[in-house]
Amino acid sequence: MPARKGAAGARMYVIVVGGGKVGYYLTKTLLGEGHEVAIVERDEKVCRKLELDLGEILVHADGSTPAGLELAGAARAQVLTAVTGQDETNLVACQVARTFFNVSRTIGRINNPKNEALFRVLNAGTAVSSTQVITDLIQREVDTRRIQKLLPLATGKVNLFEVDMADTSPVVGRNVAELSLPPGSLLVAVLRGDDVIVPDGRTQLRKGDRLIAVAQSDREEELARLLFGAEA
Amino acid sequence: MFIIVVGCGRLGSSLARSMAGAGHQVTVVDWNPQRFERIADLSEVAQVLGTGIDIDVLRGAGAEACDALVAVTDHDNSNIMIAQTAEQMFHVRHVVARVNDPRTGPLLETFGIQSVCPTQLAADALFATLQADWHGETPKSH
Helix, strand or coil: CCCCCCCCCCCCEEEEECCCHHHHHHHHHHHHCCCEEEEEECCHHHHHHHHHHHHHHEEECCCCCHHHHHHCCHHHCCEEEECCCCHHHHHHHHHHHHHHHCCCEEEEEECCCCHHHHHHHCCCCEEEEHHHHHHHHHHHHHCCCCEEEEEEEHHHCEEEEEEECCCCCCCCCCEHHHCCCCCCEEEEEEEECCEEECCCCCCECCCCCEEEEEEEHHHHHHHHHHHHHHHC | CEEEEECCCHHHHHHHHHHHHCCCEEEEEECCHHHHHHHCCCCCCEEEECCCCCHHHHHHCCCCCCCEEEECCCCHHHHHHHHHHHHHCCCCCEEEEECCCHHHHHHHHHHCCEEECHHHHHHHHHHHHHHHHCCCCCCCCC
């Protein structure tokens, strides 16, 4: 596969800690996007398996230690992502990268979604929980309300929502200016058929519109009540 | 004092035994129920089954109310994480972590965690014992 430039056009040096399935495919994907990658794996057996395929970018070391990350050249890395199967190892790897090597962007894989709070409090970077991602997807399926969380921003302080406008919505037919959107929330786009409308005060909401809104997490209920009335 | 010991291996169980013997209130946390056999005779020590790197397990063990927490699982990174959880999430006043790898010491210092490294203590003690033993002797060779 020919290397192509990443979406942002910048080539970055990324350290991947953990040579399991997630680490392996992440490394292959990042290489495919044209980035420079080092993959750090502590287990010798796993290293032997990866070696044939990944060659010189493989570093046999403990990526949760200063010595291991030194070996991987962490001082010049823009991004470190720790994706071993152990939350504690991923946390410490992110902390070591930030504290000892000033890596500004660190991403840790977590199994227990509750560890996200710890990442935040310890300023260890972004925690990614596949458990949480899958839970959210399932939740979206069973959510009878037509307001769906698309993306948490600033680690969940603010969320991006998609709202399906049903004909029973009390705001159908109203202009955006007439809505009293709760403070801490913003309507950013109206999806109507194939059109994307960036709304202003005069934009009229119609049945079947899909609204993209940003709201602080404590304003979600208020927003739902406004858009769906008692139904929510 | 109300003390939580996370990890019921040889070190954790011995520690729980000493502290309970000294009259402290002790709760031990371990994910492996078999490990509690080591403290089966200590009826006054509470046992909590669960992994110490889970905030809810620590809360259930009384982390919000404890005076001290000692992280002595077999894994250094787990101990680092447990100690930081105790300090940052539960504001436990006295926290100590055990680390096996002597090179991890400086790391914990950077993170502001008190630690004890049994490996280093044993190395120092062994060396000191030998030195006392050969005190005054002249070496056979240079």
